Amino acid sequence: MTVKVMLAGCGNMGYAMLSGWLKSGKLRPGETFVIEPNAELRARAKALGSEVGSDAGEIPTGAVVPTLIVLAVKPQVIRDVTAGYQRFGDGRTTFLSIAAGTAMATFEEILGERAPIIRCMPNTPASIGKGMMVTFANERVSDETLAFVADLLSASGEVASINDERLMDAVTAVSGSGPAYIFHFIECLTAAAESAGLPAETAKLLAMQTVYGAASLAAESGENPGVLRQQVTSPNGTTAAALAVLMGEDRLKQLVTEAVEAAKLRSIELGR
Ligand SMILES: NC(=O)C1=CN([C@@H]2O[C@H](COP(=O)(O)OP(=O)(O)OC[C@H]3O[C@@H](n4cnc5c(N)ncnc54)[C@H](OP(=O)(O)O)[C@@H]3O)[C@@H](O)[C@H]2O)C=CC1
Ligand SMILES: O=C(O)[C@@H]1CCC=N1
Missing domain, CATH: 3.40.50.720 (NAD(P)-binding Rossmann-like Domain)
Structure with a gap:
């Protein structure tokens, strides 16, 4: 051997x-x-x-x-x-x-x-x-x-x-831990879909395929994610209503930034 x-x-x-x-x-x-x-x-x-x-x-x-x-x-x-x-x-x-x-x-x-x-x-x-x-x-x-x-x-x-x-702590916080953030987003979207009235199996399928499809489109098209977001967002339509919740006062951005910072600090701590 x-x-x-x-x-x-x-x-x-x-x-x-x-x-x-x-x-x-x-x-x-x-x-x-x-x-x-x-x-x-x-x-x-x-x-x-x-x-x-x-x-x-x-x-x-x-x-x-x-x-x-x-x-x-x-x-x-x-x-x-x-x-x-x-x-x-x-x-x-x-x-x-x-x-x-x-x-x-x-x-x-x-x-x-x-x-x-x-x-x-x-x-x-x-x-x-x-x-x-x-x-x-x-x-x-x-x-x-x-x-x-x-x-x-x-x-x-x-x-x-x-x-x-020194960049390794940021790397860990973004791509090392990152899959867990996306898995949690799938969990949240599934739960929200059920709250909106969809049966559990359908809720799971829609949440999963949407994340998979969106990530694949972003990767394969090479297009800026902001542009892809705008392509979904009809003026005064349904997406705009949802994004006002997520993007108002940079809510989601703020939350994700805090999460990544927490992971980065923990990575630094683990190294001590
Ligand atoms: N999980 C992830 O997504 C990622 C993890 N990492 C890093 O990977 C490392 C492992 O994480 P993860 O796989 O999640 O942890 P796990 O606990 O799943 O795996 C570690 C394994 O190592 C075993 N082990 C303990 N002592 C020894 C030894 N002396 N010799 C050989 N094996 C031993 C453990 O056994 P036992 O449980 O019996 O002690 C356990 O099965 C960590 O340092 C983590 O920071 C990095 C990137 C992503
Ligand atoms: O949670 C952790 O500490 C490990 C490192 C990155 C992903 N999992």
Whole structure:
């Protein structure tokens, strides 16, 4: 077995990325090794064809030098978990952390001065190849490794990079957490549809398809969302009545700005 990618933590986000990589064929199952203490989640990873173990001690000894170790555990435990992989810090393996907040300097301190490290902020639509992945790499990551990682991540969706690590907290607040905001909007629109008299199933279908259709139109047309909004809004019509509620005193904009700011501050806190 030639393990290219080891994944520490195969919960919500780790599994989303792993399944994107395996389903797209970017990695063959035998090239992945998952370390996950939860037996159910281990079984789920094994079902994708990955080799699995319950802790770092189960990594096959000998010749296994993975190209990439993905750290996909909660920020609260990532320092301890990373310390368990110090032996791979000789420069041959690149580390990729997806943890919110945890700074590059923290990983450099734990893994030593030779380890190439990339911070990446993904999101869960990665599981169906529609994620947003943003990376920040330290200077030890070679161009060749950057290309390998970018190619791998491209199986999960769009990939962008930043050169200023401080922006990672804003990235986390927008695209990392962002799917939850949209899911909540779907919940709200579904509830509003039911309040307006629609049966539950119809309410759900209308809310979901409307968000899906609008996002797809915005992405595929390349048109400014403001222009697309105006195309829906007949003078003195129904949409104008609704937008007066959402846009009056910048209500929704204000709320979304506050939400993103709260997530950004929490990301900064998690890094302390
Ligand atoms: N969920 C999301 O949408 C996103 C999450 N992230 C980041 O991804 C990381 C993981 O989040 P998420 O997937 O939601 O969390 P989960 O709790 O779903 O997954 C983390 C998994 O890691 C396991 N774990 C704990 N200790 C170890 C260990 N020593 N070795 C290997 N695995 C271990 C946990 O097991 P157990 O529960 O038994 O402890 C759990 O199953 C976080 O740092 C988060 O900030 C980033 C972007 C988006
Ligand atoms: O909620 C969190 O902290 C993680 C990071 C971004 C999305 N989920």
